Amino acid sequence: MSESAGIDALKFFAKITSGSTHELNNIVAIVNELGGSIEDKINSLENFDPDKTVKIVNSINKIYAQIERAKSLTKSLNRFSHSVDSTIENIDIIQLLKDAATLFRYFVKLESANIVENYSSESFPIRTNPFLLFLLLFKCIQTICSGIGSQRDIFLSTETGNPFKIYLKCITRDDVTVSLEQLICSLNEIANLFSIELKIESGADKCKIAIEFNVGNINQNINRGVL
Amino acid sequence: MNRIKVLIVDDEEELASLLAERLNLRSFDSDFAITSVDAIKSIENKLYDVAIIDVRLKGMNGIELMKLIMQIQPQIKVILFTGHGTEEEGRRGLALGASKYIVKPINLENLMLEILGVLEKKG
Numbered sequence: 244m245s246e247s248a249g250i251d252a253l254k255f256f257a258k259i260t261s262g263s264t265h266e267l268n269n270i271v272a273i274v275n276e277l278g279g280s281i282e283d284k285i286n287s288l289e290n291f292d293p294d295k296t297v298k299i300v301n302s303i304n305k306i307y308a309q310i311e312r313a314k315s316l317t318k319s320l321n322r323f324s325h326s327v328d329s330t331i332e333n334i335d336i337i338q339l340l341k342d343a344a345t346l347f348r349y350f351v352k353l354e355s356a357n358i359v360e361n362y363s364s365e366s367f368p369i370r371t372n373p374f375l376l377f378l379l380l381f382k383c384i385q386t387i388c389s390g391i392g393s394q395r396d397i398f399l400s401t402e403t404g405n406p407f408k409i410y411l412k413c414i415t416r417d418d419v420t421v422s423l424e425q426l427i428c429s430l431n432e433i434a435n436l437f438s439i440e441l442k443i444e445s446g447a448d449k450c451k452i453a454i455e456f457n458v459g460n461i462n463q464n465i466n467r468g469v470l
Numbered sequence: 471m472n473r474i475k476v477l478i479v480d481d482e483e484e485l486a487s488l489l490a491e492r493l494n495l496r497s498f499d500s501d502f503a504i505t506s507v508d509a510i511k512s513i514e515n516k517l518y519d520v521a522i523i524d525v526r527l528k529g530m531n532g533i534e535l536m537k538l539i540m541q542i543q544p545q546i547k548v549i550l551f552t553g554h555g556t557e558e559e560g561r562r563g564l565a566l567g568a569s570k571y572i573v574k575p576i577n578l579e580n581l582m583l584e585i586l587g588v589l590e591k592k593g
Contacts, residue, residue: 261555265526268553269482272575276488279578283495314575321554 253327260324264317271313278306319345326373336369336407337362343380344399350381351397354388359396363403375437382433383411383441390426473499474585475517479509479535480524480551485574489522492578498585506530506538513542520585524551525559525571533563540567547588551576 282303285296319342326339344358351358387397391413402408427443434441476498480486486502493500501516503509506527513521521539525532536548550571552560560571569588572581 265553265555268574269485273482273485273488275575276485276492276578279492280488283492287495310575318554325555 257324257327261321264321264324267313267317268321271310271317274306275310278303278310315345318342323377326377331370331372333368333370334373335366336371336409337364337366337401339373339376340380340399340401340409343377346377347381347384351384351388356388356391356395356397358384359398361398361400363401367401367403367407369407379433379437379439380409380411382436383430386426386429386433387411387413390429473497474589475519476500476585477509477512477516477518477521478502479506479521479527479532480504481528482524489578489581493582496578496582498582506535509535510538510542513539513546518543518546519589520547520549522549522551522581522585525556525563526553531559533559533566533568536563536568537566547591549584549588 282300285291285299288296322338322342323346340362341360344360348358384397391397395413398410398412400410400412402410430441430443476490476493478486478489478493478500479502480489481504483502483504486504490500490502501512503512506529509521509523512518521536523532523536523539527535530538532550536550539546540548548563548568550560550563550568551574552571553574557571557573560568560573563571569591570584572584
């Protein structure tokens, strides 16, 4: 497949995903209103006894909680699908990281790990290639997941400044099968793939790992035609 | 007391009818339309305070419909419904005369507050 055909294929995939998230959002909106309609009907019952209907109301509240979950996922998926719209654009980096955490959580959970988010600001404008940034983050998180063992937290944080920095930190378990050296080697392979420099530090006890990269590196490589 | 007259235009019939039904339970006078043609018929036959229009309708888009509705009833306030990925159209709608845009799914209490809010601005 030629490069332009590959880009077309990606845009086609994104278009279908974006349209489907729009439809899913309508379904979520209808389920939301159906929940509200059931509540209205309960409240309008003659001889309405709140104690007897408490279980129904609890179930409706559980539906609302799932609606919130679906809203968050469809919103993030929609923005992710639009990340291929242009090569480089102005984005809110914090929003992108939140979307990444939402979308990657499923894969992280499969490894019995967890993403803990802690951002240095509410929002921060940045010019980058959002799709490649999603991809880079995913590859790093996936690699870390494979090397840190289960029941671990991956800390995703930021440092607001110039350059803007993203950190991925974790503490590996003693009983993991992948050595810290192997893990660092895999992360360096990702860095080579993206032609960027990942600053990888391991703690004195050889069980801690921290990755730091600045978004500007990706932009420089796009401008040089590396990516 | 005069009930606030609201027209909801969304091609998702289930959503439009549920919203109208729920608003009517709360002392609003709501109707719904699922096509732009039906919406214009409603506007020609009844004076509304607020029209709530989905930006993505089959056939004519919501912003075009908004412009037509505002020509027929210049006093009407328009709230646009947007979904994920259509918020930009909501912002465009604001520049073209809409009073507000709301991202679906909505909370009914919030929607009622928005309706009252746009009417308050109208004074």
